[in-house]
Each structure stands twice: as structure tokens, then as C-alpha cells.
Amino acid sequence: MVGGKANCIDPKAELKKGPWSREEDQKLLTYIEQHGHGSWRTLPTKAGLERCGKSCRLRWTNYLRPDIKRGKFSNYEEKTIIRLHALLGNRWSVIAAHLPKRTDNEIKNYWNTRLKKRLTRMGIDPATHKLKNSTTGSAKSRQHAELSHMAQWEAARLEAERRLALESKLMYKVPFLHKLASSPPPPRHMAAAPPCLDVLKVWQSSAIPSCFFSSAASCSSSLESPTSTLNFSCNSLPAPVAASDYGACGVGCAAEEEEEGKMDFSYPLDAVYTSSFEDCGLPDFAPFSQDSDPLPLVGEFEDSKNYWNYLLNLVSSPMMEPPTL
DNA sequence: AATGATGCCAACCGCCAATCA
DNA sequence: ATGATTGGCGGTTGGCATCAT
Numbered sequence: 001m002v003g004g005k006a007n008c009i010d011p012k013a014e015l016k017k018g019p020w021s022r023e024e025d026q027k028l029l030t031y032i033e034q035h036g037h038g039s040w041r042t043l044p045t046k047a048g049l050e051r052c053g054k055s056c057r058l059r060w061t062n063y064l065r066p067d068i069k070r071g072k073f074s075n076y077e078e079k080t081i082i083r084l085h086a087l088l089g090n091r092w093s094v095i096a097a098h099l100p101k102r103t104d105n106e107i108k109n110y111w112n113t114r115l116k117k118r119l120t121r122m123g124i125d126p127a128t129h130k131l132k133n134s135t136t137g138s139a140k141s142r143q144h145a146e147l148s149h150m151a152q153w154e155a156a157r158l159e160a161e162r163r164l165a166l167e168s169k170l171m172y173k174v175p176f177l178h179k180l181a182s183s184p185p186p187p188r189h190m191a192a193a194p195p196c197l198d199v200l201k202v203w204q205s206s207a208i209p210s211c212f213f214s215s216a217a218s219c220s221s222s223l224e225s226p227t228s229t230l231n232f233s234c235n236s237l238p239a240p241v242a243a244s245d246y247g248a249c250g251v252g253c254a255a256e257e258e259e260e261g262k263m264d265f266s267y268p269l270d271a272v273y274t275s276s277f278e279d280c281g282l283p284d285f286a287p288f289s290q291d292s293d294p295l296p297l298v299g300e301f302e303d304s305k306n307y308w309n310y311l312l313n314l315v316s317s318p319m320m321e322p323p324t325l
Numbered sequence: 326a327a328t329g330a331t332g333c334c335a336a337c338c339g340c341c342a343a344t345c346a
Numbered sequence: 347a348t349g350a351t352t353g354g355c356g357g358t359t360g361g362c363a364t365c366a367t
Contacts, residue, residue, distance in 0.1 A: 019335070019361090041352070057353075058336065093355060108356070109334055117332095 016050045020059055024049060028056055029064055062105045069101035073110055081107060082115060086129040 016024075031047035037060065040053035049056060062068075073081075077099055084095045092104035092111075099107060116126040123131055 017337075039352080054338095054353080055336075061354095062335075090356065104355075105335080112357090113333055 015044075015052050015055075017055070020063075024051070025059070025064060028059060032060060032064075058105075062103045067101055068103060070106075073102075077102065078115065081111060082119075082129075085111065085115075085126075089127075 020028075027047050027049055031043065035046070037043055037057070040057045043049075043053055043056050044051050047056070051059075080099060081095060084098060088094055090108075092108045096102055096104040096107050111126075119126040119129075125131075
């Protein structure tokens with residue numbers, strides 16, 4: 001298979017590369033408005049463009065599409081990106097699906113050029129969202145245990161996603177299962193949400209040990225999976241990111257003032273990771289908000305339950321812009 | 326004012342999975 | 347069942363703009 005190369009390179013024609021001119025944009029825009037994009041491969045010829053189809057598609061999806069919002073990211077958008085990245089990693093298309101009118105490319109660029117550096121400067125590994133320099137002490141150890149469980153959680157989620165996809169395939173191969181699948185209709189919230197993200201809820205309901213969110217002092221359970229060796233212990237599951245241990249420094253604390261006016265990024269880091277539930281239009285079940293300062297710590301099981309519920313809601317329903325921040 | 330460093334972002338590249346023939 | 351085609355995704359790069367010296 002030749003992939004992108006085959007998509008884009010036509011040996012017979014000298015296809016144009018590089019920045020798009022105003023005329024090219026206009027041609028593409030006009031054509032798509034009139035005919036839709038149809039097959040991207042044939043579009044350039046039909047539209048009179050000396051570009052490959054792939055280039056046209058990218059130009060359209062990342063720039064010309066009318067439903068694209070450009071310009072500076074709001075605090076809310078930044079926080080959402082950071083949170084979702086902590087949960088999903090570099091899955092820009094999934095993250096973009098929860099930031100209306102933002103493209104995955106734009107979010108990726110924003111992460112790579114700003115947010116990543118910002119976290120790095122604060123001593124946080126942007127890949128893992130863990131503190132880089134671990135220090136001794138029970139609080140730190142606890143936090144690292146919690147962070148590693150966050151990684152485990154994500155790994156388990158991916159495993160569940162894989163299994164769901166497998167089951168879904170089986171459904172349509174085995175008539176009996178297919179019948180089961182076709183009736184009754186799925187609950188509305190499941191039908192409306194992006195399929196891949198519902199996995200989170202599926203996984204939550206079926207695979208999370210019952211003690212996951214309980215306040216029982218101790219219990220242990222393992223995620224039974226043929227391919228997963230993940231073990232979850234109630235002792236350490238909650239608070240994937242312990243707010244206290246990210247320190248008192250805000251994401252936008254003095255050291256890296258966004259010489260702003262340009263950008264107000266002065267909320268504390270723990271707010272980024274754990275609070276401000278209300279700013280997603282969700283019930284403010286957390287006992288803190290981004291505007292109340294200082295922020296309480298997230299260490300109790302009940303708070304963590306809210307945290308995970310929040311994340312599950314966040315990734316399984318399209319994001320709504322909060323009223324105002 | 327000149328020059329090098331850094332930041333930013335549009336666009337490209339290569340890989341992969343789904344679909345088609 | 348198989349190979350070719352297509353579209354989508356994430357990583358990377360090139361070039362322009364801005365900043366610092």
C-alpha cells in the first residue's frame with residue numbers, strides 16, 4: 001500500500017505545492033459550495049486546481065470550511081485541551097470533536113507550540129502529565145501512584161475500546177447477535193455520542209470494579225481481561241492528578257506570564273486538572289471552581305468520583321461553550 | 326539598523342484502516 | 347479473498363513574523 005504518496009503525487013502532472021493563493025481558495029470554495037467535495041481525488045480537476053486531492057481536502061478541513069473558529073483560544077478551551085490530553089493523549093481528532101469549530105490541526109499546533117512548553121516549564125511532563133522531578137515524601141509518592149493509575153485507566157480504556165470494536169464486528173457477522181443489536185434501539189445518549197467515546201461509559205459500567213468509586217477504605221480488584229493485566233486497587237485509584245502536588249504555581253504563574261492582555265492564563269494548575277466542572281455546563285458538583293481561590297484539594301474519594309464522572313461526560317458528549325468565564 | 330534566535334502555523338509526509346472493484 | 351484506492355490521522359517541516367541582542 002502506498003498511502004499518502006499515492007494520494008497526492010501524480011507523476012504525469014506537476015502539481016502545485018505550498019501556500020494557497022486567494023484564487024485557489026476561491027476556486028475550491030466555489031466548487032464545494034456548488035457541488036460538495038465528492039471524491040477528493042477527482043475534485044482538483046473538476047475545480048480547475050493544480051493540486052492533489054489530499055491538499056484540497058486539507059485546505060478545506062483546516063482553513064476554508066465555514067464552521068471554523070479562528071484566533072485565540074479561550075481559557076476554557078485551553079483547560080479542555082489539557083484535560084482531554086491527560087486522558088486521551090495525542091488523539092487530536094477526538095479532542096477536536098469536543099472543541100466546537102476548532103480543527104485537530106489547530107489544536108495540535110496550539111499544544112505543540114504553547115501548552116506543551118508551558119507544562120514543561122512547570123516541571124510537568126506533557127506526555128504523561130506527571131511531575132518530572134519526583135521528590136520523596138508520602139504526598140508525592142501517593143500522587144505518583146495516582147498518576148500511574150491514570151495511565152492504567154487509559155490503557156484499560158483502550159483495551160475496552162478494542163474489545164468493543166471486536167464485539168461490534170461480531171454483531172454484524174452473527175445473525176443472532178445482529179438481531180440483538182438492531183432492537184431495541186440504543187439509549188438516546190449512547191446513540192448521540194461519538195461511538196468511540198461511548199466506550200468510556202461502557203467500560204465504566206462493565207469493567208470498573210464496584211469499589212472503584214466507593215469510599216470503602218480498602219478493597220482490591222482486577223480488571224479481568226484476557227489481554228489486560230491491569231490491576232486496580234481502590235486505595236490508589238482516585239484523584240488521577242492530585243491537585244496539591246502540582247504545586248501552588250499557576251499554569252500561568254509569574255515565571256511565564258503570557259505578557260498578556262494577549263492571554264489570561266492565570267488560573268491555578270489544579271484548576272486546570274480538577275476543577276471548574278461548571279464551566280462545561282455540567283452541574284457544579286465539585287466543591288470548588290476556577291474562580292474560587294485558593295482551590296481545595298482533590299483527595300477524597302467522593303471528589304474523585306466526581307472527577308471521573310466529569311471526564312466521562314466530557315468525552316462522551318459534545319462540548320458546549322460555557323456561558324462566560 | 327542589522328542579524329540571529331525563537332515562535333507560530335499552514336501545509337506536507339507517511340502510515341493506517343476502511344472501502345471498493 | 348485480495349489488491350488497489352481513498353480518506354483520515356498524527357508527526358514534522360518550511361517559511362514568515364516577531365523579539366532580543
